[in-house]
Amino acid sequence: MxxxxxxxxxxxxxxxxxxxxxxxxxxxxxxxxxxxxxxxxxxxxxxxxxxxxxxxxxxxxxxxxxxxxxxxxxxxxxxxxxxxxxxxxxxxxxxxxxxxxxxxxxxxxxxxxxxxxxxxxxxxxxxxxxxxxxxxxxxxxxxxxVPGAVAVDPVAVLLTAAEQLGGATRACELAVQHARTREQFGQPIGAFQAIKHLCAEMLVRTETARAAVYAAAVTADPADIHAARLLADEAAVRGARDCLQVHGGMGFTWEFELHLHLKRAWVRTHRAGDATESEESLAAELLAQPI
Structure with missing residues (x-):
């Protein structure tokens, strides 16, 4: 569909x-x-x-x-x-x-x-x-x-994944914008194969996460939600890291917003459970399904 x-x-x-x-x-x-x-x-x-x-x-x-x-x-x-x-x-x-x-x-x-x-x-x-x-x-x-823990609301997991998706999208935009405007050896750095690969991989991860997050929002199925969260976490964290590579490290300076996206992505991975909890929940859902 x-x-x-x-x-x-x-x-x-x-x-x-x-x-x-x-x-x-x-x-x-x-x-x-x-x-x-x-x-x-x-x-x-x-x-x-x-x-x-x-x-x-x-x-x-x-x-x-x-x-x-x-x-x-x-x-x-x-x-x-x-x-x-x-x-x-x-x-x-x-x-x-x-x-x-x-x-x-x-x-x-x-x-x-x-x-x-x-x-x-x-x-x-x-x-x-x-x-x-x-x-x-x-x-x-x-x-x-705080000591102890509470049950995680699946909606909280999905909305956190949606925020991660937004951060991944922005990191991809920043990487492409910089690759088009920054020049080395007389040409935009986006012409170099290594930069092309980084940007392409960021886009693939982001769009894969987008499909998963949007689908989970429609089905509201716990397995779909946890799968979407894992993909969105990866897209956000790895996307921000790869964007830093495209910027040559200067993206981690305070005048750029990029380092804030990486730090926020790190924090979100611990909200509403974490990756391990989502992996365990997803595995339990899959194992419970009839073969």
Whole structure:
């Protein structure tokens, strides 16, 4: 079966991209880095007003009344722009925590022994007693470690995969843009075979992950979700690393956003379970199927 986005879905994705470009562009990203640990409450409320957190909430409850595929598109755009904050936790709390759907309440969640944005959260879902602050590799994702673990919501896994997909897409865009404009020996570096291979491999991984993430959003099958997560993690982490290679290492300097994509991808691999948990869950699902 061939899946294509509907006109409404394309409009939703375009609207989210336009909103984020206007409210969280390069200048706002730099400002966020200069003030690590501070969440832009005005932006959070604007996301709520736009329906970002209430996309799957029924209209009868004040939500948008859409489904998981539309939420995946929105979170893909969030990952593409490195939007900070406990987006997944607040989205999942819409309808259960007052103010979460409108962005008035920031919600954090305990999972896999970690909690993001604990100090900025108004509500924490799960037991955060004994939380210890960690030095996060990503300056835009403050972390605390907490004892114990909680069951992982498959939707959280899928939305995390969607963010990883957005990051992988952006890394691929940055690599291609640099390969076209950077010149060595009188020609763009994209003319060299090694660079061509890196960019091609990034694109293949990204589009493979995209197909898996979009399919999982349609089926909502746990096995599909965990498979999509594994592919999206690989596309995001390896894509950012390969993009660094295309940039010759200078992408890891602070004036480039690229190193932030790699660091965020590393952090996301530990959210909503980790790769090992997804591998185990996927294996269990496959073994349970009749031969």
């Amino acid at each position: 061939r899946f294509q986005l509907t006109e409404d879905q394309l409009a939703l994705r375009g609207g989210v991209r336009e909103l984020l470009a206007r409210r969280f562009g390069p200048q706002q990203l730099r400002a966020a880095i200069d003030e690590p640990g501070r969440l832009d409450r005005a932006l959070w409320r604007e996301l709520g007003a736009a329906g970002f957190f209430a996309l799957r909430l029924p209209e009868a409850q004040g939500g948008v009344g859409l489904g998981l595929p539309e939420s995946v598109l929105a979170f893909e755009e969030a990952g593409r722009t490195l939007l900070p904050g406990p987006l997944v936790a607040t989205h999942l709390a819409a309808g259960a925590v007052p103010g979460a759907a409108t962005g008035e309440t920031v919600v954090a969640a305990v999972g896999n022994g970690l909690v993001e944005w604990l100090e900025q959260a108004d509500v924490v879902r799960g037991d955060a007693a004994g939380a210890v602050p960690l030095r996060s590799v990503d300056p835009l994702t403050p972390l605390h470690r």
